[in-house]
Amino acid sequence: MxxxxxxxxxxxxxxxxxxxxxxxxxxxxxxxxxxxxxxxxxxxxxxxxxxxxxxxxxxxxxxxxxxxxxxxxxxxxxxxxxSDCGSLYDYLQKKIVRVSNIEKLHWMLQWANGMEYLHSKKTIHRDLKPQNLLLFNNYRTLKICDFGTVKQYATENTELIGTIGYMAPEVCTADGKYTEKCDVFSYGITFWEVFAENKPFDELKKKNMHPLAIQNKIINGARPDINDMQICKDSDLIKTIIEKCWDRNPECRPTMKGLIAFLAIDLRLYTPINFEDIDITEYFMNGRYGLCCKAYWRSGFSDKKVDVIFFQPDKPMEMDFLKEVYKLKELIHQNIVTLYGVSRQFENSIFLLFECSTVSIHNLFHDQKCTNTDSYFKIEWIYQCLHGLDYLHNNNIVHGVLTTENLLLFDDCRNVKIFVIGKVDHIYLNAIANKEESVYVAPEVYDAPVYEGHSEEREFTKESDIYSFGIIMWEIVTAKNPVVEFKNKQPSTIMKIINDTIQTGSSDIRKIRNAIEDCLKSAEYRPDTKEWLKC
Structure with missing residues (x-):
């Protein structure tokens, strides 16, 4: 060798x-x-x-x-x-790169996954601390190393191995023995250190307190100040979990499997994408979302064409924003636009990568003036949109901003998918009543009173989505623009325009005209998606 x-x-x-x-x-x-x-x-x-x-x-x-x-x-x-990026200890000391809180949480999830694997092999680490956690892949991947001694449960050897401050109090007693809950204690202390950006018990060490005196304080219940952790405004649950990790009673500490389940609540399906893997080909402004891009994403062994939307959420709202993004990643349906993942260029600049569409129905009809689309395609689009909307409603998701701009076409315009942005589109939801697109908004939402000092968010419902779907069906069948035809019109006038502009021909067209009429009824009389899918 x-x-x-x-x-x-x-x-x-x-x-x-x-x-x-x-x-x-x-x-x-x-x-x-x-x-x-x-x-x-x-x-x-x-x-x-x-x-x-x-x-x-x-x-x-x-x-x-x-x-x-x-x-x-x-x-x-x-x-x-x-390790091409050094240890977690090196990062905490030097901070030569910016790592967001959400990426740090991802480290914690990776670490818990590694420890759960070790524990499943009946192996305990005994000396978990930042020096024994290595970073790879441009600070995206964390791996556990051990330049001490990894012992198996079966060992009778109970000599003290570990570092004061990270060592579980029970192993310091006369009959102390290492168990997997000792690793959980060390995990909790290091978790605190990552987000507090301070060494545990550093104030005691600065007083030149003897290590055995520090150890004695830990045995008697001394712990780092949990409020030094800087995560987000909704971090109380995370802090509670960390306090459970360093509980004096080992039986009260969670298992690594339990920690994985907890962290997965916020990090489920989250795939951080390196911005360096994105080749932007075109920037353009979208009136609704601001800066958008066309790009190629180097994914695996091939380049994937993607649509990219750029956001800059306020720092206190970043965690809430990303939680909504994770919910979007769970949406998997042939008639829902796929969200591939999230990328970050700077600390407060977030890019969402979606599958790349050909065009929206709105742009096809009203910008490209393609009004002679085959009626077969139009009926297919309506049924595909209905299936996508049914999927959302079955998952208790209200779209809220359903318009033909959010109906994207794929595969040479044969397939339609609903673009879902959810509460990420918070600003648009608040302002829609003042926009031209308000013609898609159900009257009970549009006319809802807004009281001074209260949120301006209006309550969008499944029924209001059905109203929007009715306007969309008319727009698809006629290729006319409802913003032009329906603006400032009363519901009765809108229904008259619909009857005058839809030429009865095939039985499918007659069904659609009747369906539109049902959609525009009062909210309590509107059918749901399941009723139509039975037809």
Whole structure:
């Protein structure tokens, strides 16, 4: 085995870690981290080292640092994958890059996934702290390493391993024993450190308090100030979880599996996309959303064409904004526009990547003046839109801003998908009554009183979506613009225009005209999507 040690990058009671170059059997040069162990004093020490190597060979998880191989020079040396971004400790000390709170939460989820995997292998870490958490892939990936000693539950050895401040209080007692709940305690302390951006118990260390005195305080219940964590305005639940992690009673602490389930509430399906993987081909202004882009996203082994919308939410609202985005990612239906993920260029600049459409129905009819579309396609669009709307309503999602601008065409205009932006479109929801698009808004929403000092949000409902769908059906069938035809008209006048402009022909067209009439009735008399799908 050919290894060239380049420079020393760390050390501990176990020995020294070097950056090295490993020339593999396939003659490839790979940068690696080489852990050179101090020579054991007896055969038992060397036996323990070989047991650790066997344990490391069995570990295979995306959030565990990969063990490549081992060799003997003067001492036994272990070869691990090399961290291109250093440790979490390095990040916390230097902060040479900007990492958002949501990305930090993603680190915590990755860490919990790695620890749950270790615990499933009956393995405890014993020395979790920022120095033993490495960052990869331009600070997007966190992996657990151990340059101490990973022990299995079966061991009878209970010698103290760990760092004061991160060590669970129960292991410091006379009959203390390491369990997986000790790792949970260390997880909670480090979680606090990441968001407080301060070392735990640093104020005691600055007073030159002896480590054993600090340890005694921890045993007696001393913990970092939970309010030093800077997450978001709705972070009380996260703080409560952290306090449970460092509870004095190990039985009250959550499992790693429980922590994963909790973090997944906010991070479910969240896929942070590196802005460097996006090649923007065209910027343009959209009257509703501001700055938008056409782009190619380098995804996997191919480039994917995407539509990109740019947002700059207020910092206090960022977490709420992203929670709404995660909900959008859960929408998977053939008639709903797919949200691929989220990217961040700067700390307060967020890009949402959607599948790229050909054109909206609104643009096709009113900008491109394509008014002679085959009636077969028009009826198909209506039924596809109905299926998409039914999917939303079945998931208790009210669209609120349903217009033909939000009906996008794909596959040479054969398929229609509803563009859903939800509460992310908060500003538009507030202002729609003052826009031309108000012709799509149900009268009970448009005419709702707004009281001074209260939110200007109007209550959009499933019934108001049905009203909007009725206007859309008329627009698709006639290719006429409701903003022009219906503006400032009373509902009775609108219905007369609809009857005058829809020429009865096929049975499908007659059904659609009757359906439009049902949509424009008072809210309590409007049918729901399920009734129509039965027809």
């Amino acid at each position: 050919h290894i060239t040690l380049i420079k020393r990058i760390g050390s501990g009671s176990y020995g020294v870690v070097y950056e090295g170059i490993w020339i593999t059997n396939a003659r490839k040069c790979v940068k690696v981290a080489v852990k050179c162990l101090e020579k054991g004093n007896n055969e038992d020490s060397e036996t323990n080292i070989f047991r650790e190597i066997r344990n490391l060979q069995e570990l295979n998880h995306e959030n565990i640092v990969t063990f490549h191989d081992a060799y003997r020079q003067k001492n036994i040396c272990l070869i691990f994958e090399y």
